[in-house]
Amino acid sequence: MAATIKNKIRNIRELKNYTQEYMAERLGVTQAGYSKIEKGKTSLSYEKLVDIGKILDVTVEDIISFEYDKYFSNFNNNNNSKITGNNNGSILINADNSSVLKELYEDKIQLLEKLLNRTENELQRYKIKFGEI
Structure with a gap:
């Protein structure tokens, strides 16, 4: 059964380790x-x-033609990759590839820092408006 565009978008997003947020x-x-x-x-x-x-x-075109099963089939057969798949389809990252891990999470860290700053600013506004409890 062919995956729909919405499922393909979700699959690619999840492979990129991006959140909906x-x-x-x-x-x-x-x-x-x-x-x-x-x-x-x-x-x-x-x-x-x-x-x-x-x-x-x-x-x-990449989104439209994306096939999750083929991706993991090819991914699992690629033994020269820094990130390798094991026989159950999960992804393993070797400990010596910390730069790969950093790259995967760099954008998430930036987003979380931005959200934390917004939350702190909002908290300050509430403290000014309503006083500290």
């Missing part, structure tokens, strides 16, 4: 709004698909 922020929508895209509850324009592709660093 990350995608939503980059697209300028709420997490709930982005979730509706992946659930197929909102129509997806070509322009929005292009924007999603840019965030995921793939083309619209």
